[in-house]
Amino acid sequence: MKKRNGRRTYKRPTRMRVEHDLLGKKSIPADAYYGVQSARAMENFSISGVHLHLYPDLIRGLAMVKMAAARANHECDPKAMPRRVMLAIEAACREILAGNFHNQFAIDVFQGGAGTSTNMAANEIIANRALEHLGKKKGDYKHCDPHDHVNLAQSTNDAYPSALHVAIMLGNDRLIDELQRLVRSFRIKSRRFGGVVKMGRTQLQDAVPMTLGQEFAAWARSIEDEATTLRTVERALCEVNMGGTAIGTGLNAPPGYARRCVRHLARITRKPIHLALDLVEATQDTQAYVLYSSVLKSVAIKLSKICNDLRLLSSGPRAGLHEINLPAMQPGSSIMPGKVNPVIPEVVNQVCFRVIGNDLTVSMAAEAGQLQLNVMEPVIAACIFESQTMFVNAAATLRTHGIDGITANKEVCRRLVEQSIGIVTALNPVLGYETATRLAAEALRSGKAVAELVREQRLLSESQIRSVLDPTKMVGKTR
Numbered sequence: 001m002k003k004r005n006g007r008r009t010y011k012r013p014t015r016m017r018v019e020h021d022l023l024g025k026k027s028i029p030a031d032a033y034y035g036v037q038s039a040r041a042m043e044n045f046s047i048s049g050v051h052l053h054l055y056p057d058l059i060r061g062l063a064m065v066k067m068a069a070a071r072a073n074h075e076c077d078p079k080a081m082p083r084r085v086m087l088a089i090e091a092a093c094r095e096i097l098a099g100n101f102h103n104q105f106a107i108d109v110f111q112g113g114a115g116t117s118t119n120m121a122a123n124e125i126i127a128n129r130a131l132e133h134l135g136k137k138k139g140d141y142k143h144c145d146p147h148d149h150v151n152l153a154q155s156t157n158d159a160y161p162s163a164l165h166v167a168i169m170l171g172n173d174r175l176i177d178e179l180q181r182l183v184r185s186f187r188i189k190s191r192r193f194g195g196v197v198k199m200g201r202t203q204l205q206d207a208v209p210m211t212l213g214q215e216f217a218a219w220a221r222s223i224e225d226e227a228t229t230l231r232t233v234e235r236a237l238c239e240v241n242m243g244g245t246a247i248g249t250g251l252n253a254p255p256g257y258a259r260r261c262v263r264h265l266a267r268i269t270r271k272p273i274h275l276a277l278d279l280v281e282a283t284q285d286t287q288a289y290v291l292y293s294s295v296l297k298s299v300a301i302k303l304s305k306i307c308n309d310l311r312l313l314s315s316g317p318r319a320g321l322h323e324i325n326l327p328a329m330q331p332g333s334s335i336m337p338g339k340v341n342p343v344i345p346e347v348v349n350q351v352c353f354r355v356i357g358n359d360l361t362v363s364m365a366a367e368a369g370q371l372q373l374n375v376m377e378p379v380i381a382a383c384i385f386e387s388q389t390m391f392v393n394a395a396a397t398l399r400t401h402g403i404d405g406i407t408a409n410k411e412v413c414r415r416l417v418e419q420s421i422g423i424v425t426a427l428n429p430v431l432g433y434e435t436a437t438r439l440a441a442e443a444l445r446s447g448k449a450v451a452e453l454v455r456e457q458r459l460l461s462e463s464q465i466r467s468v469l470d471p472t473k474m475v476g477k478t479r
Contacts, residue, residue, distance in 0.1 A: 017139045033104045033138065035124030035146060041117035045108040048382075052105035052118060055385040059105055061167030062122040063096040064268045065159050065242070066150055072261035073152045076254040081152055085144050088130035101125055109382040114375040115160035122163075123150040153253040153261075155245040157283055157373055162240040164381050166269055168292060169237050171388040172230055178395040179227040179299075185403040186220035189213075197471045198323055198413035199420050206422035209471040212323070212408055215313075219306050226299045233295050238273050240265070241282035247372040248280030284373055286366040289380045296387045297359035303394075304352035307345035310402070314342055323413050327405030344402040351394040358383035417471045424450045426468055431459060 016027040019036035026036045034042075052058060070089040073081035095101060104125045111117045123146035128138040130150070136143045144150070151159070194213035201207050242265065243258020245251050250258065258275055266273040276282030316322035332341035361383045365376035417423070421443045427436040427450075443450050451469050454460050460468065467473070 019139055028139070030138070033101055033125040033128040034106070034121055035128065035139070037117065037120040037146075038104075038107060038124050041107045041111060041113075041121070045111040045117070047108045047110040050109050050382070050386075052107050052109060052121065053102040055109065055167070055381075055389070056099070056102055057167040057170040057388075058118075058163065058381065058385060059102050059122075060097050060170060061163035061165075062118070062159075063093040063126070064166055064265060065163045066122060066126055067093040068261050068264035068268055069152065069154055069159070069242070070150070071264045072257050073254075075260055076153075076257045080254075081149065084134065085130070085149055088133040088144060089126060089150060091133045092126045092129035095129065096126070101129060109378065109385075111378050112375070114156060114373060115164075115377050115381075116156045118378070119151070119156040119160045119163075120146065123147065126150050153243070153245070153257050157246055158241045158244045158248075158279075161283075161377060162242045162265070164377065165237040165240055165288060166265070166271070166273075167381075168289075168384055168388070169234055169269070169271055171385065171392075172234055172237075172292075175388050175392050175395075176227045176230055178392045178399075179223055179230075182395045182399045182403065183220045183224045183227070185399045186216050186223065189403060189406060190216035190220060193408050196408045196410050196413055197417055197475060199416050199422055206420045208422050208425050209417050209420075209474040211475050212413065214475065215309075219309075222302050222306065223299075226295070226302055229295050229298065230292075233291050235272075236288040236291050238271060239276045239282065239288065240273055241276050241279050243275065244279035244283045248278070248283035250279065280372065284369055284371070286369060286374050286377070286380065289362055289377075289384065290366045293359045293362040293380075293384055293387070296384070296391070297356050299391065300352035300355040300359075300387075303398075304349050307348045307352070307398070310345045310406075311342045321412075321416075323409055323416070325407045325409060326402060329401055344398055348394045348398050348402075351390045354390065355387040358387045419449060421450060423469055423471060423474065426474055427454070430464070430468055435459070 015030040017030045018025050019028050020026070021036045021040070023040070026039055028034070028036060028039055032039075067090055070081060070086045070093075074083060074086040105118075105121055107117050107121055127141065127144050127146040127150045130144045131138060131140055134143055190213040192213070193216060194211055196212040197209055198212050198215075199206050199208075200210040200215075240262060241248060242261045243250055243253050245253050258279070262273060262275045310324070310326065313321050313323045314326045326342050326344065328340045329343050330340075332339035332343070362380050365380045365383075366374065368374065368376045421440050424436050424440045424443070427439065431439075439450055439453050442448070442453055446453075448456075451465055454465055454469070455462070
């Protein structure tokens, strides 16, 4: 009873239903689609505050696996999986695929039990929604049971990793699409800056001339190669252990179920999913996660290096390189007026650091497997889904708030080339390495330009100087 505006008000109690499991009875909110095992997991695993529904690909992956299993079970044993129950399960799964009921997956992504809580959440939510399609009430499990129907011929140990594989592939599609958009932005800039000659640098020292367009084209190729590798490594995720049940021996799965289930899963996902050759090995193996995570780490390394370069090239504006201008996104200091920082590359750098750390966690979790199962798959899933999510957001942010708005400081680039000692490299074939070295040392000591010294010492004619030391002829093929 509460007082409101001086009046006593009564809060209507939440209607409950009672379910039971191995540990006994438990009250569940009557309108909840989750059941008793989900409720226990919600109480047990208040860890990260990150719930399953924040990774919708995992929920969709679970729905796809349960739909495929229902179809295969009906084909193998219509008595165990009647058609009307199968259709109700399918209807519930389709609604989940459309984005409905995701808020019912309120379990923390960090959980013990090798993913059992996640698998049971899917079983309970699908069962209760299927019951409604059958005209029954939630919790009336004799008509559609989370174990006996939705989880029929399955174990967490084959359904959960198979759903993870599917979910990672769904996220991979979006990640590759976003990386390709970033690649296109780099390529647009590479064409726009194709005529801007600048100094290339090795070990932060002047090297030889190049174009700014070549620099952007190299970044585009670097990210494009990573996107290609992400698509290639997806092949490892296409192998699943559905039908292996508890440890890969197929206990409680009817003959022919495994191949039927995998065939349906391939059709539902539109991915070339296939059954593992050895289900015992596949049930304990986590290689696909390790491979995929390692490619995410490679993307992080490449992307972070590019962001480092962007920060260097935009440094200044007066005491740095200042060859490019990044879009000004926000004031950069609470004490230094007029300061603008490269905040977009900085935040992408931080995402990359986190992804690299996630890969280490995946590696340690994969190593921690014992005997016929790796119970650490939930943290593997959490790390990979987080990395995918952050990368999609970071790539879009870098593209829209960074790359698309970059402009070139052509005069700064030209002046640095003219003042650089690095162009002396072009004199090697004409004057020899020893003479070119002497000229470089004199230029550094005197502060004079290389061309000026060659002219003073009459080592080349004026036409030869213009030809040999023309920076535009040193950049090779431009794009």
